[in-house]
Amino acid sequence: MIEERVTGSRLIRTALPAEAPAVAELHARARATYYPDGLPQDGTDWLAVWRAAIERPDGHVLCVVEHGHIVGIASFRTPEGAPADTVKLFQFHVDPEHWRRGIGTELHAACVEEWQADGRRTAVLDVHVDNRRAQAFYARHGWVPDPENPPAEGRHHLCLRYRVPGE
Incomplete structure (x- = not known):
């Protein structure tokens, strides 16, 4: 597990429970950029979701802190089954x-470093179909369409897969 990773003026570390509001706010700002009609109001309490993610014993939330502010977040764990x-x-x-x-x-590299340390060999994710910026980012970092979960008609997410390099 990454305790702290310093890169220039940035610090990458585990998010703290008290930071859940800042994490939830960053999440909302980032998501708003790829919903053409604004964020869907589906009743999800994202603050509660992020509190739970930060406190999950089987998961991990990394954050990038720059000049005292959280500017990046990543949440991951082994999915059910x-x-x-x-x-x-x-x-x-x-x-x-x-x-x-x-x-x-830098955040992606920190995730990969942690996955390697944890013995992970495969990473998966879902990316919103309208989030072209994220799709290009993931492709540049070696993510490919997941052959076990091809795009389906009417789905709002694409499934991607990443082969975690061995050490």
Whole structure:
């Protein structure tokens, strides 16, 4: 598990329970960028979701802190029913005001480092079909369409897979 990773003025570390409101706010700002009609109001209490994710003993939430502010987040764990060497990246966001500054690349590298240390060999994720920016980011980092979960008619997400490099 990554305790802390310092890169220049950035610190990548595990998110703290008290940071759930800041994490939830960043999540909302990032998601708002790829919903053409605004964020769906489906009744999800995202603050409660993030509190639970941060406190989950079987999961992990990394955050990127720059100048005292959280500017990137990643949440992952083994999904229900998956092999132990598989991890699912449930959320991966960089604050839109901080895009194109290498934060996502550093956060992705920190995730991969942790997956390697945990003996993970495969990572999976779902990306929103309208989020072309994220799809391009993941493709640049080696993610490919998941052959076990091809796109289905009417689905709002694409399933991607990543082979975690061995050490």
